[in-house]
Each structure stands twice: as C-alpha cells, then as structure tokens.
Amino acid sequence: MNLKRRLGSISLALLNHGPALALIAIVLLFTIADNAFGSGSFFSGRNARVIINSAALVAVPALGMTLIIIAGGIDLSAGTALTLSGTALAIAFRDYTIDAQAAGAGTWIALALLGGLGVGVLCGLLNGIIISVTEMVPFIVTLGTMTIFLGLGQVIADESTVYPQTEHLPDWLRYLCYTGSNEERYWIPFLPIPSSGLIAILLGGLVAALLRLTVFGRNIVAVGSSPSTARLCGIRVGATTVWVYALAGIFVAVGALLYFANVKNGNPSDGTGKELEIIAAVVLGGGSLSGGRGSVSGTLVGALIIKTISSGCTMLSIPNTYTHIIIGVIIIVAVLIDGLRNGTPAWLFNRLGRRAD
Amino acid sequence: MPAFVSRCHAIATSLCLTAFLLLPSGCSRDSNSSADATQSVLRIAVIPKGTSHEFWKSVHFGAQKAAKELGNVEVIWRGPVVESDTGSQIEVVKDMITIGVDGIVLAPNQKGGLVDPVQEAIGEGIPVVIFDSGLDDGPEIVSYVATDNYIGGQMAAEAMAKAIDEKGNVILLRYIAGSESTEQRENGFLDRIADYPDITVVSSDQYAGDNATSAKEKADQLLQLHGDSLAGIFAVCEPNANGTLEAIKNAGLAGKVKFIGFDPSDALIGALGNGHCHGIVLQDPVQMGYQSVMTIVDYINGESAEEFQSTGEYLATPENMDEELYQRLLHPPTIE
Numbered sequence: 200m201n202l203k204r205r206l207g208s209i210s211l212a213l214l215n216h217g218p219a220l221a222l223i224a225i226v227l228l229f230t231i232a233d234n235a236f237g238s239g240s241f242f243s244g245r246n247a248r249v250i251i252n253s254a255a256l257v258a259v260p261a262l263g264m265t266l267i268i269i270a271g272g273i274d275l276s277a278g279t280a281l282t283l284s285g286t287a288l289a290i291a292f293r294d295y296t297i298d299a300q301a302a303g304a305g306t307w308i309a310l311a312l313l314g315g316l317g318v319g320v321l322c323g324l325l326n327g328i329i330i331s332v333t334e335m336v337p338f339i340v341t342l343g344t345m346t347i348f349l350g351l352g353q354v355i356a357d358e359s360t361v362y363p364q365t366e367h368l369p370d371w372l373r374y375l376c377y378t379g380s381n382e383e384r385y386w387i388p389f390l391p392i393p394s395s396g397l398i399a400i401l402l403g404g405l406v407a408a409l410l411r412l413t414v415f416g417r418n419i420v421a422v423g424s425s426p427s428t429a430r431l432c433g434i435r436v437g438a439t440t441v442w443v444y445a446l447a448g449i450f451v452a453v454g455a456l457l458y459f460a461n462v463k464n465g466n467p468s469d470g471t472g473k474e475l476e477i478i479a480a481v482v483l484g485g486g487s488l489s490g491g492r493g494s495v496s497g498t499l500v501g502a503l504i505i506k507t508i509s510s511g512c513t514m515l516s517i518p519n520t521y522t523h524i525i526i527g528v529i530i531i532v533a534v535l536i537d538g539l540r541n542g543t544p545a546w547l548f549n550r551l552g553r554r555a556d
Numbered sequence: 557m558p559a560f561v562s563r564c565h566a567i568a569t570s571l572c573l574t575a576f577l578l579l580p581s582g583c584s585r586d587s588n589s590s591a592d593a594t595q596s597v598l599r600i601a602v603i604p605k606g607t608s609h610e611f612w613k614s615v616h617f618g619a620q621k622a623a624k625e626l627g628n629v630e631v632i633w634r635g636p637v638v639e640s641d642t643g644s645q646i647e648v649v650k651d652m653i654t655i656g657v658d659g660i661v662l663a664p665n666q667k668g669g670l671v672d673p674v675q676e677a678i679g680e681g682i683p684v685v686i687f688d689s690g691l692d693d694g695p696e697i698v699s700y701v702a703t704d705n706y707i708g709g710q711m712a713a714e715a716m717a718k719a720i721d722e723k724g725n726v727i728l729l730r731y732i733a734g735s736e737s738t739e740q741r742e743n744g745f746l747d748r749i750a751d752y753p754d755i756t757v758v759s760s761d762q763y764a765g766d767n768a769t770s771a772k773e774k775a776d777q778l779l780q781l782h783g784d785s786l787a788g789i790f791a792v793c794e795p796n797a798n799g800t801l802e803a804i805k806n807a808g809l810a811g812k813v814k815f816i817g818f819d820p821s822d823a824l825i826g827a828l829g830n831g832h833c834h835g836i837v838l839q840d841p842v843q844m845g846y847q848s849v850m851t852i853v854d855y856i857n858g859e860s861a862e863e864f865q866s867t868g869e870y871l872a873t874p875e876n877m878d879e880e881l882y883q884r885l886l887h888p889p890t891i892e
Contacts, residue, residue, distance in 0.1 A: 462668075
C-alpha cells in the first residue's frame with residue numbers, strides 16, 4: 200500500500216514536469232538516432248542555436264497566447280496579426296527610413312518600429328474590445344479578425360511582398376535571428392545564444408512575474424477559471440479581457456519584429472497557419488483550452504519541442520509528411536497524458552476506481 | 557502547488573538548455589572528423605520550394621540522375637515543411653548548414669528572404685547554386701540555373717494571340733505575390749500581349765494562390781464577372797492552371813474560352829488533347845535538377861560556371877503534342 204502510494208506520487212511528479220521531461224526525452228531520442236543513422240550533427244551547439252531561434256519565433260507570440268488561454272480565451276488571429284504587423288514594419292522600413300548609417304537615422308528607425316509594432320498592439324486591442332463589448336465567443340471573433348488582418352495586410356502590401364532596402368536595416372535588427380559562427384553578432388559575446396532566444400526568455404520572465412506577483416495576473420487566472428465567480432469577487436471581467444488581448448498584442452508585435460528580422464520582408468499571407476503552431480506550443484506546455492491553467496515555462500518548452508522535432512526529422516532525413524504526423528501525434532499524446540492528472544478520460548478512472556474497490 | 561510546478565519546469569528547462577548549449581565546440585569537431593572520413597562522397601543538399609508538386613519530383617529525378625552519373629555524390633532532398641513558407645525554408649537551409657553538406661542547390665521561395673541564409677552558408681564555406689527562381693543580388697552564388705521565365709511568358713502571349721485570332725478580352729491569373737519565377741512569366745505575358753492592339757487584358761491583378769482549390773475559386777469569380785465577353789485565360793503555373801481548367805469546364809465555357817497553361821499536369825494534357833486547352837508552356841525540370849547538381853559539383857572540383865544558365869522553354873500545342881520531344885516534356889520522369 201505504501202509502495203503503491205509512493206509509485207503514485209512519483210508518477211504524479213513526473214506528470215508535473217511533463218513538458219520539460221518530454222523535451223529531454225525527445226532530444227535524447229533524436230541524438231541517439233542521429234548518431235546511429237544521421238550525420239551526427241543534431242546534438243551540436245550550432246543546431247541548438249538554430250532550434251532556439253526558430254522556437255523563439257513561435258514562443259514570443261505564444262507567451263501572449265498563454266495569457267489569453269489562461270484567461271479562458273483563444274486567439275485565432277495571432278498568425279495573421281503577426282504578419283500584418285510584420286508587413287507594416289517592412290513598409291515603414293521601405294518608405295519611411297533612411298540609410299541606417301546616415302546621420303539621424305535613429306529617429307526614423309525608432310518611429311518605424313513604433314509604427315509597425317503599434318499595428319500589432321492595435322490588433323490585440325481590437326480583439327479584446329470586440330470580445331468584451333459584444334460578449335461573443337473569442338473563437339468566432341478572432342476567426343473573423345483573422346481574415347480581416349490577412350486582408351488588411353494584403354491591402355497595405357498591395358497584394359505583394361514588401362522588400363525594404365537592406366541598407367535601411369540597422370545591424371542589430373539584421374542579426375536578431377543570426378545563428379552563424381561569427382560571435383560578434385551575438386549580444387553576449389562569450390555565449391552565442393541567438394538574440395531572438397534571449398528576447399523570448401526575457402519576456403517569459405516578465406510574463407511569469409506578471410502572473411505570479413501582480414493582482415492583475417491573479418485576476419487573469421480567476422477570470423479563466425470561472426468568469427462568474429470572478430465577477431462575484433468584484434473582478435471587472437470585461438476590462439481584464441480587453442487588457443489581456445491588448446497585452447497579447449504586444450507579444451504578437453514583438454513576434455512580428457522577430458519574423459521580420461528573420462525573413463527581412465513582409466508577406467501578409469505567411470501568417471496563415473502560424474496561429475495553430477502558436478496554440479500548439481501553449482497546449483504542449485500544459486495550457487488548458489478551458490481556461491485557468493497554463494504556464495510560461497511550459498509554453499517556452501512547448502515551442503522548443505515542436506522545433507526540436509522538426510529539426511530532428513530534417514537531420515534524420517525523415518520526409519516532411521511524416522514530420523507532420525509525428526508532431527500531430529505528440530500534441531494529442533501530450534494533452535492526453537496531461538488530462539490523466541485531472542482525471543480524464545472519466546470512463547477510465549471510473550473503471551480503475553471500481554477495480555480498486 | 558502551481559508555483560512549485562512551474563519552478564520545477566523552469567529548472568528542468570534551464571538544465572536542458574544549458575546542456576544543449578555547453579557543447580558547441582566539442583560536437584562540431586566531431587562532425588568535422590566524420591566528414592573527413594567520408595570525404596570521397598560529396599553531399600549536396602537540393603532544396604525545392606515545396607515537395608508535393610509534380611514539377612519538383614521531376615527536378616529530384618534530374619538531381620538523382622546527375623548523382624548517379626557522377627557516382628560519388630549523395631543528394632539530400634529536403635523541402636520546407638510548410639509549403640511556400642519562407643521561414644520554413646530558411647530553417648531547412650540552416651539545418652543543411654548544420655549538417656555540413658558540401659554544397660547547397662536552392663530554389664528560393666522569396667527572392668529577398670533567403671539572401672541572409674545563403675550568405676550564412678557561403679560564410680561557412682558552402683557553395684550555393686540557385687535554381688528555378690531568382691535570388692536578390694548580394695551573395696556570391698555559383699550560378700543561377702533556370703527557365704527563362706520572361707521568354708516563357710512571351711511564348712504564352714503569342715500562343716494566346718494565335719488562339720484568339722489576335723483580338724478579344726483576356727485574363728492573366730497570377731500565382732502568389734513575391735515569387736520571382738511566376739512574376740517573370742506574368743511580366744513577359746503582359747509585355748508581349750501589349751503588342752497586339754485588339755487584345756484587351758480585362759484582369760491581371762488577381763492571385764490564384766498556391767493550390768488548385770483557391771485557383772478554381774478565383775477563376776470561378778473571374779468567369780462570373782467577365783465570362784460573357786471573354787476570349788482567353790492564361791494561368792501561370794500548374795496548380796493554378798488545374799483549378800482554372802475546372803472552373804472553365806464548370807462554367808460550360810470549355811473550348812469557347814481559349815486557355816493557355818504553364819507546366820503540364822495530367823488534367824491539362826488531357827485538355828490539350830480534347831480541345832479544352834490550347835497551349836502549355838513547358839520547362840525542363842529534369843534538366844534543371846541535373847544541371848544544377850552538375851554545376852555545383854564542377855565548382856567544388858575547381859571549375860567556374862556561367863552566371864545564368866537557361867534550361868530552355870517550349871510550347872506544346874494540340875498539333876505538336878504527339879512529337880517525341882513534347883511527349884518527354886509533357887510526361888517528365890519523376891522520383892517516387
């Protein structure tokens with residue numbers, strides 16, 4: 200009996216660190232497989248940089264999505280809002296800045312960033328206002344704004360891709376997503392982590408602090424767990440919702456900056472499908488779509504898991520089609536395992552309970 | 557409890573990350589030594605824009621053919637996981653640099669977005685050949701191997717003019733924004749068609765998207781709008797043309813509206829045979845894959861290459877489609 204309880208508590212502990220353990224397992228698995236069948240370059244510093252960079256591109260907007268999901272919402276427009284903001288950035292850098300080396304370029308660059316990022320924040324704000332004023336389901340509202348943002352992006356981009364002049368981009372922006380071997384292009388000279396990854400970690404820390412240390416953070420969790428109870432406790436549910444979406448807009452905007460730094464142009468239609476990757480990162484990290492639960496570190500790990508799998512599959516020359524299948528299976532299995540600690544599926548636990556009696 | 561849980565997450569995560577990051581030098585040295593051991597085999601990464609279109613499978617066939625002839629070459633065939641997504645293709649290029657391939661052959665999804673990754677590859681000592689679709693100026697690439705798409709577009713315009721007796725309304729259905737090769741075709745078509753005073757282009761600002769479903773939808777709408785007075789449609793690539801053909805059939809305009817496509821598919825070849833399609837501009841994807849791999853291996857062996865190499869462009873019509881040359885181009889071998 201004692202042993203049984205101990206086993207129970209061990210498995211509970213394992214489940215609690217699920218995402219991180221899964222990541223370690225996946226890294227191990229691919230390392231072994233790559234050394235046996237592949238080129239042996241999966242477990243290398245360079246590949247770590249590449250994975251961290253591509254994970255950061257998903258993780259930053261996913262931090263905003265984590266807040267939304269904890270608050271019981273969803274944002275299907277995150278992908279197209281991101282590329283709309285990225286396209287605005289590209290236009291600002293194409294038409295409204297001068298050579299980055301020229302005198303006074305700094306002001307123009309700051310204005311371009313402000314304008315481009317402002318678009319992302321406005322997108323979030325718009326979502327929040329529509330959801331809280333009309334009290335419609337977030338899924339529907341953001342389904343609508345998803346195509347609105349896509350269309351807006353195509354309008355401002357003239358249905359094309361926006362290419363800013365390379366000379367207009369300051370070096371720090373060009374090398375935000377740099378993963379090569381020139382150490383001078385990293386923020387910390389002796390530790391070559393891509394700057395995009397550092398930004399993700401920094402923002403992650405801020406969101407974790409927000410959730411844990413502020414009243415607003417606790418309100419978000421309360422609203423997500425039960426809006427009616429939150430309302431009874433005197434929390435202004437509508438205002439909280441607006442703020443959560445606006446805040447998520449900031450992360451979408453920073454995500455757009457990273458996207459722009461990565462591809463160096465703005466294409467509004469690149470965003471379709473990105474929202475699902477972002478949501479998948481949150482869900483893999485233990486976020487619950489019914490609200491009230493989600494974790495910052497989990498989301499960061501979730502993004503790493505997705506990108507580690509896709510990198511590992513490339514290294515092993517597994518065809519893309521199977522990569523899609525593997526990622527899909529892992530998402531479902533991860534959520535299933537996560538459900539076990541909350542007593543779902545009910546039929547299984549009912550049967551187990553009966554047998555124990 | 558939740559605070560404790562997430563702290564554990566954080567700790568585990570940071571442990572994992574540090575472990576990952578703290579091995580840079582040791583491991584890359586390992587991969588170098590393994591490269592030394594297999595030096596006799598050249599590993600060439602061939603990166604298409606996507607993997608699901610027939611066209612790329614023929615490119616793959618050509619690349620394999622070159623590898624087989626050369627004997628000491630291994631082709632690593634890898635497309636972006638998300639079709640026509642620049643970010644995804646950038647990841648593949650970076651992964652190939654990580655693997656440490658001996659050369660990269662790339663069809664860039666966007667002329668601007670791939671500049672820095674290509675620069676990174678060249679910086680790490682990996683030569684790059686660009687094929688099918690151009691790259692912005694900057695990186696010192698070995699060569700650009702492609703169809704002259706502008707001429708292909710002009711050929712389409714001439715075929716169209718002939719099919720509609722040099723008069724009437726025509727539609728140009730574009731592919732997606734920012735794709736260099738199809739933009740060249742579109743420009744070639746529009747420039748050449750402008751030489752015919754009695755031909756009016758009634759629509760040239762619609763993008764069909766990268767799949768047949770969205771193309772059919774767009775073509776449906778355009779036929780609704782212009783169908784009564786329409787003489788011809790030019791669709792600039794394969795998925796685009798397949799969707800357009802369906803839309804023309806649905807509208808009951810097959811044969812009446814003259815239809816020119818670019819790149820073959822079974823549906824289009826069938827249509828060419830029964831009078832629903834009046835011309836297909838053809839490229840030679842097998843040659844493209846073959847010549848690209850040959851070029852990069854020659855370069856690695858110390859030979860220089862022409863800046864631009866054309867792989868030719870051809871026009872199949874209902875009259876010439878049974879000739880041997882056109883049969884080969886209409887049914888290019890693919891790899892399965």
